[in-house]
Amino acid sequence: MTLQAVGIIAEYNPFHNGHAYQIDQARQRTGADVVVAAMSGNWVQRGEPALMDKWQRTAAALAGGVDLVVELPTASALQPAHLFAAGGVRLLAALQCHWLAFGTEHPDMDYQRLMAHLPTNPATFKRFDQTYASLFQGYLREQTGITLNAANDILGFFYALANQRAGRPLTLLPLARRGSQHNDATITADTAFASATAIRSAALAGDWAAIEPVVPTSTLTRLQQTPLTSWPDFWPWLRYQLVSSDVTDLRQLYQITEGVEYRLKRAALASSTFATFMHAAKTKRYTYTRIQRQAAGILLQAKPAEMLAGPQYLRVLGYSAAGQAYLHQIKKQVALPLVSRADRDWQKGPGELDDRAGAIRTLLTGIDQDYGRIPVKKDDSE
């Protein structure tokens, strides 16, 4: 029997009831045998360190119903929507997923049909690649009258676009999101759903009573028992890096252009906390998220070449028995090298950026992230 897979691009930062609901829906709607997740590693799309490390988040995802977790490399995760989406689609297509399921505020929108409105002028097209979602929003409104407002709609559009460009290997499956909006800041008492943002705030404050109703037990236990990280933990290093680098060095890093290096250096010297730094660094031109991504790129000393290379390998973070069977089924046909154990060749080669991104976390928590680590197996008692 050939197993069929539905893919999801996720961060699980942390895994909550909304994610579990999405996985159930994806299974029911497709009849897929396995659910595959391409998940951000230790740094996430909004330019922040993940709350828990990728191994804990993998274990929680497996407990929540995912069968196979591969790492969305730092180079794809720490990116604006179009590159984040392109990286995820590339991994899921390489893993021979049949469907791509994604949550959206408007599941009835025909994302594939939006592709008919892509600009035909290659120059315009390239411009979308280099800039941000907002540019495309304006274009689409002009061309079709359709306004993509919600963050997940925009992401959905970029999934469709990446899939289109890759020759449509995946069948798109937009799914209605359950519960709270993506950026809701607080947990509402009378529901089983909350945004990951609200859950992170509550977890950093140790408010377990608020979190308990909105996450599976396997997530709650991990949040209580593992080191949680956020930007303030990394701030002393970012500050030192900004102060000790000369502007010429900073300009060698990803997306550090247009004089932002001077403003970031000034803000670093003058700010004793990450919050005051961000306040000092923010302008109308640079969104909060964009500055956070620049800050993460500086902390990791990420170069343009490594950030723009796209996924170079499939790093397996964990699997269930079904996920392992699926891996066995496809392993001879995957289009990217499978990495099940990070060795020196990986560390000094294509995995160098991910290795640094993990090692910086290791300095803080003492928990090794990459070299020698092997995939997590699903704990069936959870």
Add this chain to the structure above:
Amino acid sequence: MTLQAVGIIAEYNPFHNGHAYQIDQARQRTGADVVVAAMSGNWVQRGEPALMDKWQRTAAALAGGVDLVVELPTASALQPAHLFAAGGVRLLAALQCHWLAFGTEHPDMDYQRLMAHLPTNPATFKRFDQTYASLFQGYLREQTGITLNAANDILGFFYALANQRAGRPLTLLPLARRGSQHNDATITADTAFASATAIRSAALAGDWAAIEPVVPTSTLTRLQQTPLTSWPDFWPWLRYQLVSSDVTDLRQLYQITEGVEYRLKRAALASSTFATFMHAAKTKRYTYTRIQRQAAGILLQAKPAEMLAGPQYLRVLGYSAAGQAYLHQIKKQVALPLVSRADRDWQKGPGELDDRAGAIRTLLTGIDQDYGRIPVKKDDSE
């Protein structure tokens, strides 16, 4: 009346009774009107952060009898003996000092005459420039039978060499050192002299009773009242820098060659303290001091071009009334730009490395080091 100056190349880390004795001797032996010191800034020759910052050390030196303190730039201070000496001689010659006084274990040695034994083959000569004192020691022993053993003798030799190369602007004045040897680790109870090394250890341990007999009151008070720094304070940043830099980046830094970058990176990840790091990084080939200098170069992200430029300006750190009069006398004839207040032009230009070296200290202590700072005036009540 034309004032005449005797120059001293120093670190005053910290200023102690041996330094005060040397200054008295230099005045008596020369009849000079002013004593000028070229003093290391916030990083010293053995590759360590100075115990007190350059402003406190300047104030202590003025209290101890120095009339004018200029900064030996980081690019000259964090160097092996021959470049350290060359930088100091360049500054004192630019300041039109008549003599260069220096302490030595063998004041009767004719350092100038040693110059007769310099190799005449330019290739050999260049080799001395690029390597270390030990190479020359071997050569001199072969050529003359003279063995330079003590650290200060070697430094004396390099002062003579730098002076020779600069056209002999300074008259050499070797002075007998008083008291303890340079590297003595402990303070002996029955004497007024101790090594700076021993005094630093006692100060970091808060052993004021041991220090009190061997330093002027002005030093003791400062040691008790200002933030003292040592490598362990900077270790978290060095460790992060080594972990977050890829080896290609590390090889862009001063003296990071021959694969040492791999060993330092490995040692950093495995070591939670600076002491264990140094233990892991040390080999027969690389002395402790050399690794400390490499470590300081990495922490400051010092590039070969900026480390090899030599002094580009005269940064005035402090003066007495006589020192100020002397500055006034020479200011129209000095061969390097005088910097009495570090402004943006200095900060973004020739002072960039010194500014970074100070700013990293500022992150730790909260005390601004450079931008906008003006020279310390001698406090005549001390």
